[in-house]
Amino acid sequence: MLRDLTAAVQAHPALSIVVLGIAAFVAWAGRVRHRASRELKLPFLRFEDGDDSRQRYVTDSGTLFKIGYEKYLRHGQAFKMRNYIDELPPQVYLPLKYLDEVKSAPQAKLSFPYFSLLLFSQDHTGMAKQTDEAAHVIRTDLIRNQPFLYPGLEAERAAVIDEKLPRTPGEWQRRGHVKTVQNSSAYTSVEWQSVNPYPILAYIIARLAAKTTGSAELSRNDEWLGIMIGVTQTSMVAAHALRASWPWWTRWVARYVFPPVKKVLADRARAAEILRPILEERVAALHADDEKSERPNDGIQWLVEYYHARGKGARLTPELLAQNQLFYAMAAIHSSTAILLSVLYDLIDERHAHIKAELIDEIDQVHKEFGSWSRQAVSKLVKLDSFMKESQRIHYVGHARVTRAAKVPYTFKDGLHLPQGTMIQFLHSGPLQDPDYFPDPETFDPWRFLRKRQEGDPNKFQFASLSDTETTFGAGFHACPARNYASDVMKLVLVYLLTKYEIKYDSDSRRRPPETAHDSATMPNLATQILYRERRAS
Ligand code: HEM
The missing domain is CATH 1.10.630.10 (Cytochrome P450)
Incomplete structure (x- = not known):
């Protein structure tokens, strides 16, 4: 793809302006995503036994959910963990104390369809969206x-x-x-x-x-x-x-x-x-x-x-x-x-x-x-x-329920702040085994x-x-x-x-x-x- 682009720019020098524009946009968007992830002030839960690979998150997230529930959610503390879809921000799991606020938050702030849009790249795959x-x-x-x-x-x-x-x-x-x-x-x-x-x-x-x-x-x-x-x-x-x-x-x-x-x-x-x-x-x-x-x-x-x-x-x-x-x-x-x-x-x-x-x-x-x-x-x-x-x-x-994504930056009553684009969910499986x-x-x-x-x-x-407790x-x-x-x-x-x-x-x-x-x-x-x-x- 890069070789084709270089040849095209050599043939049409005006194209370089377009290419530079796209590159600047990509760099800016990458920084924004990175910043949003850093702004999320929550403990980061990861596998600590030497294998923290992406594949581990695909096959063995259940182990981490158990640890996350016992260590954080059960004590009223949210945590974040890697999203196996690397380009998405970390997943955030919230303890039950936030549930009432999430239930009553307007769709324009914490949105169920926006979560699906991010998770399934709906804008690009043509997957039917909820109306x-x-x-x-x-x-x-x-x-x-x-x-x-x-x-x-x-x-x-x-x-x-x-x-x-x-x-x-x-x-x-x-x-x-x-x-x-x-x-x-x-x-x-x-x-x-x-x-x-x-x-x-x-x-x-x-x-x-x-x-x-x-x-x-x-x-x-x-x-x-x-x-x-x-x-x-x-x-x-x-x-x-x-x-x-x-x-x-x-x-x-x-x-x-x-x-x-x-x-x-x-x-x-x-x-x-x-x-x-x-x-x-x-x-x-x-x-x-x-x-x-x-x-x-x-x-x-x-x-x-x-x-x-x-x-x-x-x-x-x-x-x-x-x-x-x-x-x-x-x-x-x-x-x-x-x-x-x-x-x-x-x-x-x-x-x-x-x-x-x-x-x-x-x-x-x-x-x-x-x-x-x-x-x-x-x-x-x-x-x-x-x-x-x-x-x-x-x-x-499924482990997760009440999945929502922040359409705008959102701050809970106790001060927990979610940058725009944060994907939140509750651990359905946690209370069921508690x-x-x-x-x-x-x-x-x-x-x-x-x-x-x-x-x-x-x-x-x-x-x-x-x-x-049963979602x-x-x-x-x-x-x-x-x-x-x-x-x-x-x-x-x-x-x-x-x-x-x-x-x-x-x-x-x-x-x-x-x-x-x-x-x-x-x-x-x-x-x-x-x-x-x-x-x-x-
Ligand atoms: C056992 C089968 C089903 C399960 C476990 C299930 C589960 C769910 C869950 C978890 C949600 C999201 C709720 C939330 O995040 O708070 C949802 C939403 C929804 N479900 Fe179901 N569902 C089932 C069957 C159906 C069926 C048969 C229909 C009929 C078309 C349906 C229509 C919907 C609709 C329209 C929504 C969106 C509601 C909204 O955004 O206000 N579901 N469902």
């Missing part, structure tokens, strides 16, 4: 309409799970499963099928999410589902690849020539194309204002009506609709899938066999009482709820949260409840507005898996495999195979 409208629609329309969505979700859940995990010999053959069927005479399966669960669960969740926040036709469009499931991965691959090989001041060109970024943009454009006819039809129906025809009750419609109500200035284009849909997919699919898989791993762990039996009893009783899975019926699954919460307390997905908050934290106690509900407030301590769904104004919906969707899937299937690990070990880690992210093991077959009456 206020997208969050608003979930906060209002999804919550208002949630009780009416259950019959559709219940039916779709059965259809998609039957399709992805066929239970009978005839179905295996029809869907191209390769295993020999040993007992094909009866309509009961006897042979176990081996599958890798993550992609299957991701597809199930994506289809249910598409039905709710998209539309019925989108939930049956495999090309659409492929884009929605893939968007998080393609965006992250683009961000990593861009940072690895492109100096930041050249990145604006990447969208024209760099394949990983072009892939993100191509998927985005294709999503807009798929949406165009659906959007046109919905807008036409709205303008026709036909009182008799029933309006769909889904995310596309909520967005169309939201923009329509805002009037002329706010036109919902296919591109904008695609952006909002891609944001929903990133918010919904992998977060739900990872938690669902993690809970499933605990359910099929041999140490929890007796608990699983109790959960199936609870499901059977509630189903007998209600006959179908309405919102009210799902809320009666209090044991399942407690089990899921305990599972996440021990096998949490005996002051959760006695005997090492023990998997499935009814821990159920007892808390029975002894204290029945509306607190639910899987989807918010609390300062699965974040905190404050930006806490996940879809948390009750997401929790119920996971329960609907688990209910079906528990009552229609027998599931176990496809390995000698019958216990959950270790988590995988990347920086502050933790995931249930993605390589594990499980065995399933139709549940037989006991």
Whole structure:
């Protein structure tokens, strides 16, 4: 790149002014970033056993988080540590005493979307950004309409799970499963099928999410589902690849020539194309204002009506609709899938066999009482709820929550100062393992949260409840507005898996495999195979 530039300057001397200008800008920006990092007056936590390499932060940050919690956060002291993305400022972890101030800080100062923008280089990768409208629609329309969505979700859940995990010999053959069927005479399966669960669960969740926040036709469009499931991965691959090989001041060109970024943009454009006819039809129906025809009750419609109500200035284009849909997919699919898989791993762990039996009893009783899975019926699954919460307390997905970045220099009431661009977060995993908050934290106690509900407030301590010490769904104004919906969707899937299937690990070990880690992210093991077959009456 440098040789080409030198030749160009020799051929066109006027170019040297441009080159000098860029160089001065780069040097200035570098100094500003360096200064911002120095201004952060906090203890610097690092590995002190001789290996403080970047790779160590990718694979072993969990060790450092434990030390940071015990040494600093537990005593009300913030700390900073290296960001494995070297070009970003150090990560700052705050103790709980700052949580209330962060919850109430305006978006213009401590921002959730700005954090994502910095972390994923969104300006250069084309990754869909969050819009206020997208969050608003979930906060209002999804919550208002949630009780009416259950019959559709219940039916779709059965259809998609039957399709992805066929239970009978005839179905295996029809869907191209390769295993020999040993007992094909009866309509009961006897042979176990081996599958890798993550992609299957991701597809199930994506289809249910598409039905709710998209539309019925989108939930049956495999090309659409492929884009929605893939968007998080393609965006992250683009961000990593861009940072690895492109100096930041050249990145604006990447969208024209760099394949990983072009892939993100191509998927985005294709999503807009798929949406165009659906959007046109919905807008036409709205303008026709036909009182008799029933309006769909889904995310596309909520967005169309939201923009329509805002009037002329706010036109919902296919591109904008695609952006909002891609944001929903990133918010919904992998977060739900990872938690669902993690809970499933605990359910099929041999140490929890007796608990699983109790959960199936609870499901059977509630189903007998209600006959179908309405919102009210799902809320009666209090044991399942407690089990899921305990599972996440021990096998949490991700160490960090309530992630915000300072859009402007920000000073807390006690004087702690954050330079502009500082990325702050709270250590979700810290309090979860702290005996002051959760006695005997090492023990998997499935009814821990159920007892808390029975002894204290029945509306607190639910899987989807918010609390300062358990931040699965974040905190404050930006806490996940879809948390009750997401929790119920996971329960609907688990209910079906528990009552229609027998599931176990496809390995000698019958216990959950270790988590995988990347920086502050933790995931249930993605390589594990499980065995399933139709549940037989006991
Ligand atoms: C188990 C699944 C899910 C988990 C663990 C989860 C978790 C989160 C978290 C941690 C936040 C940030 C909160 C904060 O920093 O304070 C968030 C925000 C958000 N989530 Fe979820 N989420 C899940 C499912 C969903 C689903 C299904 C949707 C539906 C589209 C959704 C929509 C949103 C939106 C719109 C925001 C942004 C809210 C705002 O900025 O005001 N989430 N979620």
